[in-house]
Amino acid sequence: MKRNKVHKFALKWTALVLTSVLLSQTLSPSVYAGDTLPYEGESAKGPNQPYQHGYASSHILDWTPTQDVYGDMLRARVPLQQRNSSFAATQAHPALSPDTQMFTLSGDYGNAFFDSYSYTNKFSQYLFNYWQYTDYYGYWHGMPTAHVPEELYDPQKDWTEKWFEFGILNIPNPGYTNAAHKNGVLSIACIFFSDNDRGPQTYKQMLVQDAQGGFPVAKKLIEMAKYYGYDGYFINQEEASKGVATEDIPRYKQFMKYLRDQGMYVQWYDSTINETGKIAYQNEFNAVNSPFVKDKQYGQVSDSIFLNYWWDKAKLKSSRDHAKQLGLNPLKTVFAGIEGGNGDFGRWKQKYDLRLNIGDNGQPMNSIATLGADFTHNALDEEFGGQDTNRRADNAYQWMTFIRDRVWWSGPNQNPVHAQRNASADLSDVKASGANWDGIAAYIAERSVIRGSHFNTSFNTGHGLQYVVNGVVSNPKEWSNINIQDILVTWQWWLDTQGKPLSVDYDYGPNYTKGTRFTYQPVGAYQGGSSLVVNGELDSDNFLRLYKTDLSVNKNSNLSITYNKPSSDDSSVLSIRLIFKDIPDKVVKVSVPNSGKQTTGWVSRSIDLSAYQGKTIAAFGLSFDNANKTIKNYQMNIGQIKITDGSVLKPAAPTGFKITKALTDTNEMIVAWDLKDYSKVKQYNLYENGSYIGGIYDSTYYIKSLNHKSGELTLTAIGADGTESEPARLDYDLNAAVSHINVETKGNGEATIMWKNPSEADGTVKLTLTTDYTDTAFHKTITADSGAETATFTDLPTNGDSYTLRIAIGNHTPVAYTGHLADTTIEPYAKENVTVTGSTYTLALPTSKDWHYLYVYENDVPKQFGVTYVSKKFPYIVRGRTKLSELTFTPTSRTSSLKIVIKDYAGNKATTYVR
Known part of the structure; x- marks a missing residue:
């Protein structure tokens, strides 16, 4: 997406994918955030830990589930859950239209290149906590394509020195898709074409057509979405130097229409291709860009558009009106873009104001989209010391992220009911500003999927410094796993009181650094990684609204609450507050017996709800009452709340384990x-x-x-x-298994296996080698005598494929070892990939999975090729970084010899003579 140059001292940490060429206007500094550096120590990547990769435009056509590296381990399986119908009476802003939608384009676990996991043992991974304000979550960062050697990445080098290929396609992290679907949010992949960021990759490789006029890449994209469990594509076409050929514009629209017609949600970014095929940002929805949503000839080709950021009130009003003229609903079609953290180095002085999107009726005229809302986490380094800090990876600073998140979403008062800018909000300790920013909650009505007759939460945000089961530490190690994130509190924090409000936080236990603004005694979780904690001076009743729901109550309905009160005995009363759909202006208060007494741990209480059978709970929360006495240092931790009617059968024990x-x-x-x-x-x-x-x-x-x-x-x-x-x-x-396995592969197809037997080794040793992530898997089994500690495979492929070796003694369970076969083969560059037009030669990118360099020799002299971002030239084409324009050249002579030498990651070379 179009963005400006960044502060010079931040360049080292600036993410390649979040920085783009300066195209046509000079604006205030754009959002930037450093790379998510590889974790160290116990949190470092496991040798066989599954991680995601990007997809080059030229390789999507060849995608299959079986050959995609770690594809079998990175699928999202939670189906999209249905959201409840809107109910204005329980909204934080009852007058706010629930029809305004939100598209959040952001990082998932961070801007990691080789470290995007579905779960790992690191608490400081960024986790999204505000699904209730989001309808679509798109994933914005780039990852190297499969097979890029990790040693090519030096995290200490400048961002311009990343000499490897990034994919144009970034699919959602499966953990995030699972969490999104659990909350009724669509999970959207990102397609990004950019001269600098994606080098020689181009949209043309995506728009290839078959003999019947179909789009095989589009078919593959649909197949990928169904296999990996996500819901659509955000398309960001920003090839600035050449744009899109005018003759390709109809094909581009048909390509998007095909995706949409097959059930994919498609959003187009306002990098609009005008009649010349060049980028022409409109900053509004108008006759220039609307054909990329609804075209006169092809009809609806995409679902919506993400407007570029430089709009004003007139442009937004015109956008709304233009959508209506086309018979489109602007709240489903037009998304006013906001760049997260855009503004001065304070990061919060937003240049473009969402209040300008409010119409005469007091409602948003268009929907809203944001890029980079994860700056609340990623910018901790820049804001607290510059490039030599790594606070976002430090557990001791995560409390800052949590508060900055609440300022972004709930507003500077960290209360969605008061989600409006507040210059006096005390946010200096986290370097956030409320002077120029209303929270997202000021414009988007909260959503909920809590329905039926049962619900349970342990206030588990999806990461922790330990894991607790029923109040007892089960695993003392830190962890992060958004797959198991509970449906989180609807409002952070909607607290009503006539007195001094209590503080509210997620409590991660005794190892958590909570910041000086919180004074509670860390208790930690009852189940998972966190509990909900309220503390402070209790001088009047505090009503904390927790969840917006649509829960039916019958004669068997029951609510159980598990709490821990570490503060002294007092006269306080903890109560459940229920808001029923038929009388939403009345709050029913049910007290928890003896809740003013100090506990020595977790206590569970059960409340019979049968008196309310036939009613529907539209919202519920908790009340902390002081019984007309000021109580100092009050603290209450809520570990779990369950509402159930006993209708859910206990699951059977899993099978096939x-x-x-x-x-x-x-x-x-x-x-x-x-x-x-x-x-x-x-x-x-x-x-x-x-x-x-x-x-x-x-x-x-x-x-x-x-x-x-x-x-x-x-x-x-x-x-x-x-x-x-x-x-x-x-x-x-x-x-009882073999250990100390070592494999020596040779270029002649041999592999010598050495291992150490257990103390009691008895039985024939069976060794099986199978290649992984290939459509033509190789499988071979050999045996060795009992007691042997070496064996040799012969006639193995020598193509560098990854493999799994399994070794079993007798009837013992086999153990595994993974590696790569020797690589001595290389596919020569295909001569037909060279297009000659007069005296000009154009090279298509190789299609082999492991090519690295392409040398072009004229009379045995290597030609020089320019690369993206910097003015350097190299005597070869470097995969992912050579400019697209450099792939077209004119030899110095019509009679000179031309040859092309391809080199792969392993150093193998092959020569193709062109003339």
């Missing part, structure tokens, strides 16, 4: 099981010797580090009301 890879030398393991329908099971929990490992709704899980070489793995299924099944059990003993 098995080890698929036991990587004994690295303490890693991959397990699998049978996946049950989401209507019956919402999550699976995995334990090792009783200690919690992780959870997910999927049929497989990667264990980064086993704590014991032997023991018992257990797997449980979690029902819709939080009920946990009986466990499926799986014994394992890696002490």
Whole structure:
């Protein structure tokens, strides 16, 4: 997306994907954020940890599920949940139209190049907590394409020195898709073409057509979305130097229309291609860009447009009117763009004001889109010391992110009811400003998926400094896993009181740095990683609204609450407050007995709701009452709330539980099981010797580090009301398996395997080698005598494929080892990829998965090629960084010799003679 140059001292940390060429206007400094640096120590990537990659435009056509690296481990499986119908009476702003939509284009776990995981053991990973204000979540950062060697990335080098290929397609992190779907939010992939950021990749490679006029790449994109479980595409066409050829514009529209007609949600960015095919940002919805949403010839070709940022009130009014003239609903079609953190170095003085989007009726005229809302986390480094800090990866500073997030979403008062700019808001400790920013909650009505007759929450935000089960620490290590994030509190924080308001926070336990503004005693979670905590001076009743719901009550309905009150005995009363749909202006208050007494841990209380049968709970919250006495240092932690009527059956124990890879030398393991329908099971929990490992709704899980070489793995299924099944059990003993595996591959197709036997090795050794992530898998098994500690494979491929080697002694469970075969082969550059027009030569990009450099020799002298971002030239074309324009050249002589030498990542070369 179009953006300006950044502050010079921040360049080292500026993300390649969040920086684009200065095109036509000089504006205030744009959002920037540093790379998410690789984690270190125990949180460093596991040797076999699944991570995402980008997709080059030329390779999407060849995509298959079986050949996509880690594709089997990175699928989102939670189906999109239905949202409740709007109910104005329980909105923070009852007069605010619920029809205004929100498109959030942001990072997921950060701007990581080789470190985008679905879950890992790092608390400081950024987690999104505001799904209730979002209708579409798109994923904005770039990742290297598959097979790019990680050693090409030096995180200490300048952002212009990333000499590897980024994909034009960034698909959603599966953990984020699962969390989005759980909250009724569509998960949107990002397609991004840019001269600098994506080098020689071009839209033309995406718009190829078959003999019948179809779009095979579009078909692949639909296939990918269905396999990985996401919902559509945000298309950002910003190739500035050449733009889009005018003859290709109709094809581009047909391409998008095909995606949309097949059920994909498609949003077009306002990098509008005008009649000349060049980029022409409109900053409004008008006759120039509206054909990329609704075309006279093709009809509706996309669902909506993300307007570029330089609008004003007149442009937004005109945008609304133009949409209506086309028979389109502007609240479904037109999204006014805001760049998160845009403005001065204080990051909050937004240049463009969403109040300008308010019409004469007091309602937004168009919907809203933001880019980079994760700057609240990513910009911690720049705002607190510049390039030599890494606060966003430091657990001690995460409290700053949480507050900055609330300022962005709930407003500077951190209360959505008062979501408006406030110059006096005390935000200096987190370097946020409320003087020029209303919270998103001022314009977007909160949404909810809480429906039916049951609901449960443990206020688990999806990461923690320990994992707790029923109030007892089950795993003392830090973790991050948005897959198991609860549906979070609807309002952060809607607190009504006539006196001094209590403070509210998520409490992550004794290892959490909470910041000086909070004074509570850290208690931590009852279940998961966090609990809800309120504390302070209780001088009047405080009503904390928690959830917007549509929950039916019947004769069996019950509410249970688990709480921990570490403060002294007092006269306070904790109450449940219920708002029913038929009388929303009346709040029903149900007291929790003896809730003023100090507890020595977690206490659960059950409240019978049968007196309200036939009613519908439209919202509920908690009341903290002082009983007309001022109470100093009051604290109450809420660990869990459940509403249920007993109609949900306890899930059966999981079936098919098995080890698929036991990587004994690295303490890693991959397990699998049978996946049950989401209507019956919402999550699976995995334990090792009783200690919690992780959870997910999927049929497989990667264990980064086993704590014991032997023991018992257990797997449980979690029902819709939080009920946990009986466990499926799986014994394992890696002490009885081979270890210290070493593989020496040779270019002649041989591989010598060496290992160390356990103390009691008895039986024939069976070794099986299978290549991974290829459509033509190679499989070979050999045996060695009992007691042997070496064996040799012969006649193996020499193409560098990844493989899994399994070694088993007798009837023992096989252990696994992964690596890459020797690579001595290379596919020559195809002569037909050279197009000759008169005396001009144009080179198409190679299609082989591992090519790295392309040398062009004229009379054995290498030609020089320019690259993106910097003025350097190299005697070769470098994958991902050579300019597209450089692929067209004119030889110095008509009679000179021309040859092309291709070199792959392994150093293999092949020569093609052109003339």
